[in-house]
Amino acid sequence: MSNLKAISGYDRYLFHEGRHFRSYRMLGAQQGERAGVKGVRFAVWAPNAREVMVVGDFNGWSGEDKMRRLKSSGIWELFVPGLEPGALYKYQIVSAAGDVREKADPYAFWAEVRPLSASRVFGLDGYRWGDSQWQGGERLTGGVNKPMAIYEVHLGSWRRKTDGSFYSYRELADELSDYAADMGFTHLELLPVAEHPFDASWGYQATGYYAPTSRYGSPDDFKYFVDRCHQKGLGVILDWVPGHFCKDDHGLRMFDGSPLFESGWPARAENQGWGTLNFDFGKPEVWSFLISNAMYWFDIFHIDGLRVDAVANMIYLDYGRQEGGEWLPNEHGGRENLDAIAFLKKLNEAVHYYYPRALVIAEESTAWPLVSRPVYLGGLGFDYKWNMGWMNDTLRYVSLDPIHRQWEHRLLTFSLLYAFSENFLLPLSHDEVVHGKKSLLDKMPGDYWQKFANLRAFFGYFMAHPGKKLLFMGGEFGQFSEWYEGRGLDWLLLEYELHSKLHGFTRELVRFYRDDSCLWENDDNWRGFEWIDCHDSRQSVISFLRRADNDEHTVVVTNFTPVVRHGYRIGVPEAGSYREVLNSDRAEFGGSGVTNDELRAEPQAWHSQPFSVVLTVPPLATVYIKREAMREE
Incomplete structure (x- = not known):
């Protein structure tokens, strides 16, 4: 001792x-x-x-x-x-x-x-870790030239016991890690586990920043959870909320009888939209409290990354506020929170100094520049930024009836105008399947079969688009109802054919993504992406190339209508035989079974490419094609 x-x-x-x-x-x-x-x-x-x-x-x-x-x-x-x-x-x-x-x-x-x-009272140092291989360098770092497919999870509602009670950290350590590893995911991202009084806040309104919630067990039990994930080859990312805290009397509010962790100015402290209080980043002790907290999760619990919640609320003084007294400008008259910006830079410098391979990810929804660029280059220092623009555009597009999609084709193509301005992560998160937004499957238009076909096509496009991937639990098998934290996912749906086949498709898709370096090796630059045809709005078909460092390429074609496109010619960069390597319309995935045999590249220039192939594009489907010689090599 x-x-x-x-x-x-x-x-x-x-x-x-x-x-x-x-x-x-x-x-x-x-x-x-x-x-x-x-x-x-x-x-x-x-x-x-x-x-x-x-x-x-x-x-x-x-x-x-x-x-x-x-x-x-x-x-x-x-x-x-x-x-x-x-x-x-x-x-x-x-x-x-x-x-x-x-x-x-x-x-x-x-x-x-x-x-x-x-x-x-609890001692921090009694647990004996078993993740030395992971810590020694075998882990996936999540770098821009590595695959990253994140499974986002709320621990209290991934599964529930028959009596409605929670699974413990130790029970989840075995079941959840085995499941996520089998599905091919590289990381788990957990909704906040810091202690919080209200279940329906999902952990985003905390009282105990240093206490893993006791709902599921002790701090050592949570260490066991992370340890087990690492032994199964999974990184662990925590959602972390350094912007604001809840007002419960036993928490940080008016801690010593004065506004200590929050500002003394109500216009700075009050977060009326969320019913919380903002941290006062003008106080250096708040910096010590929060940056130490970030270090704590890395030091004591061996986590691999933090996803920083609501960064826009931190960096803008007028975020979610009306003119006329609801907010105070900074000393220069602007709306930027200069203290919060300085804090975020110092946070990222400190984390990356002590943990060079750590991931710090910003949920940032504005056009603030250089979020994922180093501090020494004028950036905020994050590793990744959630691509909220891509998420909003594409979910709006796929929610449309296919007959109307031709008029909204820009929603598919606009993201490539800024795709490499940041290191982006594409989020299909919990926020998109609650509060009347519908589940991913239920967002899709059409009859029962078309909903599944739409979702498979969308997932195929999602995995091929530049940027790392995040999928919230339940989306992988087609949860029909919106997510609700008070019950487990509807796992019984796997007993139904189309849900089971969608589940199998998601598993194969994630595993294919991890194995195909074309889909992630150049995620942050134009070398890794090239449009084949982004203009076929009338037929709602897009096609593009993804490239690896060795110039190997994967051709991606998505048809967002239920019409089969026969004799559809697309340009390809090299001669030789091409073959489908993944097709979301295969019967084993619940599709109609429209597939292609060997495709021979013809010396006919097309789409600014020297060669072209003619294929049958299946309905509401995404197809991946590779040159046969590349597959053999």
């Missing part, structure tokens, strides 16, 4: 400067020994408090254990001997005005199961 030294002046200095990136080792409930006595050192930042006490089940929740304020600091400290892991505690804080409130520890590593809200 470690020796609990006094909190040093240098630690306090770094914390108050916003540069203590391991402040979770200083604050919170730290187990160890002091003068040979085992116990717990409690430490909390509460600069405007008149008095702070530790209350818990070990002292009858009385205020007898008073903390002392460290010199020239807003940090309070107390060593309590004899405490064991699992002990419950809170901080009882007397404000400058004399008000008394009980608060959960902002740095608590574990919490009670909601609706209870006390913090729990």
